[in-house]
Amino acid sequence: MKKNPTIENFLMQLAEQLEQLQAGWHWPENTRLCSLSLKPALPLPTGMADSLDDFYYTAEPERQRFSLGVGCAFEYKASQPQAARGSRFDDLQRAFKTLQSSWARLELEAGLDSDAVYSPVAAFIGFAFAAEDRMAAPWQDWPNTLLTVPAVLLQRQGTQLRLHLSATAECLRSPVQRQQQIHLWLKQSRQLLLALKYEGSKFEAGSSVGESGVCLQQIRSEPENHHWLNLVEQARQLIHAGDLAKVVPARHLSFKASQNLPTVKILETLSHRFPACTQLxxxxxxxxxxxxxxEKLLRLEDGQIDCDALGGTLPRSDDTIENRVLKQELMQNPRIRREHALVVEQMIQALRPLSNTLPSPKTPSIMALRQLQHLWTPIHAQARTGINLLDIAARLHPTPAVAGTPTAVAQHWIRENEPFARGWYSGAVGWMDAHGNGELSVVLRCALVQGRQIDVYAGAGIVADSEPAAELEETELKLASILGVLNAGVSEQADELQRHSPRATGS
Incomplete structure (x- = not known):
C-alpha cells in the first residue's frame, strides 16, 4: 500500500491517543455502540481518488461538504417487502431509537474551537423507491432499507474536518478486544485517508470517462420506446378520467462497457459537471x-425543515437568447406551472402535521443544471418538538416529483405498468445524527455500476396535457446527462438533444 507521510504521522499520533485512552474507557452499562470523535490534523480533502471495498460517500461541492464512511459498526437492513407504505419507516424508526438510546459518544480531544460547528457522528440511511421492492437483479447487493453506522467516518464542513471511530461495546470489553479494535480502526482509517485527494491535487476540467477509451453498448431498454409512449397515453387517459392528477413513469436502460468502469473517475467527473448537485x-x-x-428530499437541523419541490423540466441552452426563451416558458407555461403546483401542494400537506409554522410557497425559481433546468420551490418549516428526520421522510416519500399524485394511486399504477423494479432509483440516501438531524437526497441522475455493466434510469412527470413524444425526449435528456459522463459519444448526443429537443415538461 502506498504511503503518505502526513497521513502516517497523523495515524501514529492517533494510535498514541487511543493507547493512552483505552485503559480508562468506561461506557454506561446499557451501551451498544461507542463512537470516538476528533478533529484530525490533515489537509482538507476534496473528494475520492481511489476506490474502496465498501463505502458511503456524499458530497456537496459548492458547499464544501462531504462525508465518507467505511466499515460497519452497526447495521439495520430490511430486504423483505413491506406491505404497508409506512411500515418500513416504522421499523427504521424503531431501529434508530434503539440505537439512539444506547449510543455512547466521546470527544477524543479537549480544547476544540468553541466557535466552530462540528458535524456529529452520523448513521447512513438509504431506501428503495418502493417498500415492496424485492431487490432483484441488478439490485441484488442492496437491501430495501438500510441504516448503518460506519466504523470510520470522515466529514468535511467548510474548513472543518471531523473523524469518527465507532464500534460495538462488545468489541471494547476487554484489553485484548480494545487492542484489536484499535488496530482495525487504524487500518480502516489508513485505507480511507489514502483513498482521498486533497486540496492542491489537479483534475482535468471537462474530461470524461469516455475520453479514456470506454465504449458502451446498449443491451436492454425497459420498456421499449413505443411501449413507454403507449404507457404515457394510458396515463393521460386515466388523468382525463379523474383517477390521477399526475404520474411519473420511468425508463431503465442497461449497457455493457468495453472495460470495467472506473467508478471513482465517474464520481470526480460528476462533481466537476454538476457542482450544485449532491454527489452520491x-x-x-x-x-x-x-x-x-x-433534489433534496429534506434537511432537518435544530428543528428547521428545508425541502426541494422540483417539477417541470426544460432543456438548458448555451445560447443566451434561446435560453432566455426557455426560461420564460418554464416560468409561464400553464401546464408546467400546474404540474409544479401539484408537487408543492402535496409536500406542504405532508409537512403540515409535523410543523409549527409553514409559510405559504413563493413564486418558483429556476434550478439551472448543465443540460436541464427545473422549476424549483424551496419549502421551509419549523418542526414540532420531538420530530426527527425519519418522521418527516415517512410523510414526504415518495413525492409527486418521482411518483405522482394521489400518491397511492400513482404508486399502484407504477407497480402495475413499469416492467422493472426501480431499486434505489428515486428512493433516497443521506445521513442522520444521534439527535435526529440530517439530510436525505432523492436518488436521481444515477447509474448502478457492476464491473462492465451499467444500469441507468430516468422518468418524466405526466399530466393531462402532456405530449408523449416530448416526455420521451425529456427522459433522453436526463439519461444523456449521466451517460455523457461515461461515454464521449453519448455526451455529444446530449448536446444534440439539448439543441433540438421539443419543449418537454415533467419532473
Whole structure:
C-alpha cells in the first residue's frame, strides 16, 4: 500500500491517543455502540481518488461538504417487502431509537474551537423507491432499507474536518478486544485517508470517462420506446378520467462497457459537471451506485425543515437568447406551472402535521443544471418538538416529483405498468445524527455500476396535457446527462438533444 507521510504521522499520533485512552474507557452499562470523535490534523480533502471495498460517500461541492464512511459498526437492513407504505419507516424508526438510546459518544480531544460547528457522528440511511421492492437483479447487493453506522467516518464542513471511530461495546470489553479494535480502526482509517485527494491535487476540467477509451453498448431498454409512449397515453387517459392528477413513469436502460468502469473517475467527473448537485457514491458487494442528485428530499437541523419541490423540466441552452426563451416558458407555461403546483401542494400537506409554522410557497425559481433546468420551490418549516428526520421522510416519500399524485394511486399504477423494479432509483440516501438531524437526497441522475455493466434510469412527470413524444425526449435528456459522463459519444448526443429537443415538461 502506498504511503503518505502526513497521513502516517497523523495515524501514529492517533494510535498514541487511543493507547493512552483505552485503559480508562468506561461506557454506561446499557451501551451498544461507542463512537470516538476528533478533529484530525490533515489537509482538507476534496473528494475520492481511489476506490474502496465498501463505502458511503456524499458530497456537496459548492458547499464544501462531504462525508465518507467505511466499515460497519452497526447495521439495520430490511430486504423483505413491506406491505404497508409506512411500515418500513416504522421499523427504521424503531431501529434508530434503539440505537439512539444506547449510543455512547466521546470527544477524543479537549480544547476544540468553541466557535466552530462540528458535524456529529452520523448513521447512513438509504431506501428503495418502493417498500415492496424485492431487490432483484441488478439490485441484488442492496437491501430495501438500510441504516448503518460506519466504523470510520470522515466529514468535511467548510474548513472543518471531523473523524469518527465507532464500534460495538462488545468489541471494547476487554484489553485484548480494545487492542484489536484499535488496530482495525487504524487500518480502516489508513485505507480511507489514502483513498482521498486533497486540496492542491489537479483534475482535468471537462474530461470524461469516455475520453479514456470506454465504449458502451446498449443491451436492454425497459420498456421499449413505443411501449413507454403507449404507457404515457394510458396515463393521460386515466388523468382525463379523474383517477390521477399526475404520474411519473420511468425508463431503465442497461449497457455493457468495453472495460470495467472506473467508478471513482465517474464520481470526480460528476462533481466537476454538476457542482450544485449532491454527489452520491455508494458501494456494496460488487455494485456501486453513483448519482448527481438535484433534489433534496429534506434537511432537518435544530428543528428547521428545508425541502426541494422540483417539477417541470426544460432543456438548458448555451445560447443566451434561446435560453432566455426557455426560461420564460418554464416560468409561464400553464401546464408546467400546474404540474409544479401539484408537487408543492402535496409536500406542504405532508409537512403540515409535523410543523409549527409553514409559510405559504413563493413564486418558483429556476434550478439551472448543465443540460436541464427545473422549476424549483424551496419549502421551509419549523418542526414540532420531538420530530426527527425519519418522521418527516415517512410523510414526504415518495413525492409527486418521482411518483405522482394521489400518491397511492400513482404508486399502484407504477407497480402495475413499469416492467422493472426501480431499486434505489428515486428512493433516497443521506445521513442522520444521534439527535435526529440530517439530510436525505432523492436518488436521481444515477447509474448502478457492476464491473462492465451499467444500469441507468430516468422518468418524466405526466399530466393531462402532456405530449408523449416530448416526455420521451425529456427522459433522453436526463439519461444523456449521466451517460455523457461515461461515454464521449453519448455526451455529444446530449448536446444534440439539448439543441433540438421539443419543449418537454415533467419532473
Amino acid at each position: 457514491g455508494l458501494r456494496r458487494g460488487t455494485s456501486t451506485l453513483l448519482a448527481a442528485s438535484p
